[in-house]
Amino acid sequence: MSTSTSSQTPRPPAAPSSTASSSIPRVPLSTSTFDENHLPSCLHTPNPMTPALERQSRRRTCRFIEEAGQRTSLRLPRVACATATVFFHRFYAKHSFQEHDRFEVAMACLLLAGKTEESPKKLDLVIRECWKLRRRAMQQQQQQRLSQGGDSPSMAGASPGMGSPSSTSNAGDNVQIDPKSEEYVRLKERVLLLERVILHTIGFELSIDHPYKFIVDCIQNLNKKRLLEYAQPPPPTPGSDSRSAQNAQLVGSLAQYAMNFANDSMLTSLCLQFTAREIAMACVYLSGKYSSIRPVGGRSWVELLDDITVEDLTCISVQILELCQPRKGMDSEIAFKAMRRDLDALAKEREGGEVSDAKRQKTK
Numbered sequence: 243m244s245t246s247t248s249s250q251t252p253r254p255p256a257a258p259s260s261t262a263s264s265s266i267p268r269v270p271l272s273t274s275t276f277d278e279n280h281l282p283s284c285l286h287t288p289n290p291m292t293p294a295l296e297r298q299s300r301r302r303t304c305r306f307i308e309e310a311g312q313r314t315s316l317r318l319p320r321v322a323c324a325t326a327t328v329f330f331h332r333f334y335a336k337h338s339f340q341e342h343d344r345f346e347v348a349m350a351c352l353l354l355a356g357k358t359e360e361s362p363k364k365l366d367l368v369i370r371e372c373w374k375l376r377r378r379a380m381q382q383q384q385q386q387r388l389s390q391g392g393d394s395p396s397m398a399g400a401s402p403g404m405g406s407p408s409s410t411s412n413a414g415d416n417v418q419i420d421p422k423s424e425e426y427v428r429l430k431e432r433v434l435l436l437e438r439v440i441l442h443t444i445g446f447e448l449s450i451d452h453p454y455k456f457i458v459d460c461i462q463n464l465n466k467k468r469l470l471e472y473a474q475p476p477p478p479t480p481g482s483d484s485r486s487a488q489n490a491q492l493v494g495s496l497a498q499y500a501m502n503f504a505n506d507s508m509l510t511s512l513c514l515q516f517t518a519r520e521i522a523m524a525c526v527y528l529s530g531k532y533s534s535i536r537p538v539g540g541r542s543w544v545e546l547l548d549d550i551t552v553e554d555l556t557c558i559s560v561q562i563l564e565l566c567q568p569r570k571g572m573d574s575e576i577a578f579k580a581m582r583r584d585l586d587a588l589a590k591e592r593e594g595g596e597v598s599d600a601k602r603q604k605t606k
Contacts, residue, residue, distance in 0.1 A: 276515040282338040289340055296339070301509045301565070303330065303344045306379075308508070310372050311352060318352065319361055325450045326355035327508045332444045335514055342436070345376055346429070350436035358448045366421065369429055373419045453504040456522030457497065460547070464526075465493050469546055473534040492535060499529035506566040507558075516558055523547040524558035531581045544588060556585045 278284065278293035291299070304327050310316065311323035318326075329351040334344075349372045356363045419426050464470050470492060503525040507513075512521055527543045530536065537546050544552055563581060 276511070278511075281334070282336065283334065283340060286338040286340045291339060297511070299339050299344060300331065300334065300511060303348050304509045306345065306372075306375065307348050307352060308505075310348070310375050313371050313375065315367060315371050316352075316363055318356055318363070319359060321452060321454070322355045322359040322361050323352075324452045324454075324508055325359055326351040328450050328452075328513050329355060329440055329444060331511055331513050333440050335511075336443050337439075342439075343432075345372070346432050347436055347440070348372065349429075349433045350440055353433065354437050354440060354448075358450070365430065365433065369426070369433060370419060373429070374417055377417050451518040453507065453518045453522035453525055454501065456519045457500045457504060457525055460522060460526050461493060461497050461500065464546060465489070469538055469541075470496070470530070470535055471538050473536050495533045496526065496529050496535055499532050500525040503528045503562055503566065507562050510561050510565055512558060512561060516554060520550050520554055521558055523550040524555050524562065527555060528559055528562060528581065531584060532577055542588070552588050552591075556589050559585055 278296065281293075281296055283291045283296045283299070284293055307326050307330060308323050311318035311326065326348070330348060333342075333347055333351070349368055352372070353363065353365060353368050356368075419429075472488070472492060475488060476491065500522075504522065507521050507525065527547060530543060537543060544550075544555065547555070559581065563578060
């Protein structure tokens with residue numbers, strides 16, 4: 243990997259655009275508060291993005307990173323895809339979507355994450371697989387619009403390094419980019435240069451913590467202390483030790499759903515707002531509520547989860563639920579509403595406790 247130790251961040255060549263690109267506003271993000279309105283893409287002139295559109299761009303590109311990393315030819319480990327996603331979020335916390343093509347940045351993040359997580363992939367392979375995936379999505383979008391009776395979609399907003407679906411008669415994974423074409427050479431140069439820009443942007447901080455290991459540690463600790471139980475125990479399995487089988491099922495369900503919620507969190511900017519441990523605690527809480535697992539003895543989840551406040555638990559949980567609820571289709575309507583009611587109750591309980599503490603201090 244070619245990196246530069248110069249203090250000045252290298253800048254890739256500007257992508258072709260119909261309007262002149264202005265300088266990227268550098269916005270220092272507060273360590274205590276996170277305001278989407280202060281992200282560079284939302285402050286960029288002359289075309290600022292709305293926070294909703296900024297979130298949508300992040301989510302769609304993170305899904306692209308996840309799908310590209312799981313393709314047969316790449317086969318990146320889950321942790322490498324997660325690391326690439328964190329690199330992507332951190333990059334766009336300092337740069338705007340308007341200046342840097344998000345799919346080219348995604349390629350560079352995958353390339354860098356593979357090296358960081360000891361699963362390096364050749365640049366040519368990363369470009370080919372990402373290019374095919376992007377091209378296939380564009381073709382599907384075009385076919386969908388044509389099937390709806392619309393005009394042929396304009397490719398004005400397409401990535402300049404991704405080409406146009408109409409340039410080939412084949413579809414899907416049969417499409418190949420010509421390694422001798424100008425498009426390929428230009429894309430290769432940009433991805434290499436963006437890799438260096440990402441390194442400077444994240445301050446060469448390549449050691450990334452993810453929620454997964456904290457989820458496993460938390461669940462193992464709670465299970466060891468026998469602090470969890472089913473709200474409604476499932477029927478026993480014939481021919482087996484019902485207690486041990488039920489305990490194994492409880493741990494398995496709690497871990498599986500928590501991992502799923504952690505995967506969903508990668509599509510949001512939570513990694514910019516909270517630590518991996520805090521996100522993990524919220525995922526365990528959501529998993530417990532979703533799978534009808536509760537603390538024993540009438541205790542609350544907040545008592546069991548370490549190093550997280552009610553405010554942080556509520557904030558993380560709401561952002562994950564807003565993302566995954568419509569996609570998971572949780573019977574979800576019921577489970578979703580139950581979780582929200584519980585979060586509201588936790589918040590009110592916390593507010594009531596603070597008021598009581600204030601009154602006690604005044605009477606002293």
